[in-house]
Amino acid sequence: MTGKQPFEAVVAEHGATVLRVCRAVLGPADADDAWSETFLAALRAYPELPADANVEAWLVTIAHRKAIDVTRAAARRAVPVGDAPERPAAQRADERDLDLQAALAALPRKQREAVAYHYLGGLPYTDVAAVIGGSTDAARRAAADGIARLRKTYAAATVGEGETR
Amino acid sequence: MTMNHESEVAGLLTALPDVTQAELAALHERLVARADAGDLVDVAYRTIDSPVGPLLLAATPQGLLRVAYESEDHDQVLAALAEKVSPRILNAPRRLDPAARELDEYFAGARQRFDLPLDLSLSRGFRLTVLTHLPDIGYGQTASYGAVAALAGRPRAARAVGTACATNPLPVVVPCHRVIHADGKIGTYLGGPAVKRLLLGLEAAA
Numbered sequence: 001m002t003g004k005q006p007f008e009a010v011v012a013e014h015g016a017t018v019l020r021v022c023r024a025v026l027g028p029a030d031a032d033d034a035w036s037e038t039f040l041a042a043l044r045a046y047p048e049l050p051a052d053a054n055v056e057a058w059l060v061t062i063a064h065r066k067a068i069d070v071t072r073a074a075a076r077r078a079v080p081v082g083d084a085p086e087r088p089a090a091q092r093a094d095e096r097d098l099d100l101q102a103a104l105a106a107l108p109r110k111q112r113e114a115v116a117y118h119y120l121g122g123l124p125y126t127d128v129a130a131v132i133g134g135s136t137d138a139a140r141r142a143a144a145d146g147i148a149r150l151r152k153t154y155a156a157a158t159v160g161e162g163e164t165r
Numbered sequence: 166m167t168m169n170h171e172s173e174v175a176g177l178l179t180a181l182p183d184v185t186q187a188e189l190a191a192l193h194e195r196l197v198a199r200a201d202a203g204d205l206v207d208v209a210y211r212t213i214d215s216p217v218g219p220l221l222l223a224a225t226p227q228g229l230l231r232v233a234y235e236s237e238d239h240d241q242v243l244a245a246l247a248e249k250v251s252p253r254i255l256n257a258p259r260r261l262d263p264a265a266r267e268l269d270e271y272f273a274g275a276r277q278r279f280d281l282p283l284d285l286s287l288s289r290g291f292r293l294t295v296l297t298h299l300p301d302i303g304y305g306q307t308a309s310y311g312a313v314a315a316l317a318g319r320p321r322a323a324r325a326v327g328t329a330c331a332t333n334p335l336p337v338v339v340p341c342h343r344v345i346h347a348d349g350k351i352g353t354y355l356g357g358p359a360v361k362r363l364l365l366g367l368e369a370a371a
Binding site for chain 1: 171174177178180181182184188189192193195196199200203205208210243244246247248251252253254255256
């Protein structure tokens, strides 16, 4: 097929990936809103998208912008509760049992985005850099740092996994 | 960074709670409602079950645009609509509710005329003229290709009537199945001759 596929097929093919990315970046509570805003904006712009464009990278780019919007809207609503998400989680033994979602949420935003867009969104680091800003190397470093930190906070679930591959 | 590392990390991330079909279905429904409210669905579609197999129904805001038999390959039909009409296509069943209801009634023998806004923009020229005259053939009646050609103002264009019927974007609703050969032979049909016979039999029995 030379032309563009029906938008329904785009939702079917990429809907789950975009939701995983939104959840990783925003957490489950706000992910639905970001997903909806992403696909609504994508539907609006879809006729102008070049037929040979990388649809997944395009969607992740939109999701990134929508996630920022959702975060800002949430910040306007939120009551300040201190800086809990940014504390060094790995230094506290009781947080080793946090589930992975919580471990992700505890990452600095840039690391969380780099991990989500590369490992869940499937974007190469050049595209990740284009989305979050900065160099390709910086994007790769942010993802590596994020994964290293995730391993520390979520070590229990990965014990023994590395050796079998 | 090695592939090994990549797959190992991917393995780590599979511990994230997975996305379920029910969650995606709920999000899809919400997307359709908001897209519809924002006039962003250029082509809405759904499929219905019928005695002649699953039918794809597609509509623009103007009206019913396409009815397609399974033999036409619904995915290919939608891909063609994406190219010819707009790629803003969503499985948005509500717009097709009236068409689905009338087709159900028709197949139950309880409806003889379709009362639906149609979007005939997929057809042009003489083919379009033919389509606009096909509903003149009443329920349970048949007409020859030549007779339809005369109705459409080109009495010698029986062959072109055949082409118009074969490319009818709205089978069943625009009754090309009522066009047969002058000698009584049933002729070809885009849904296959068996389907044509079934439709004519249904109308004769009602």
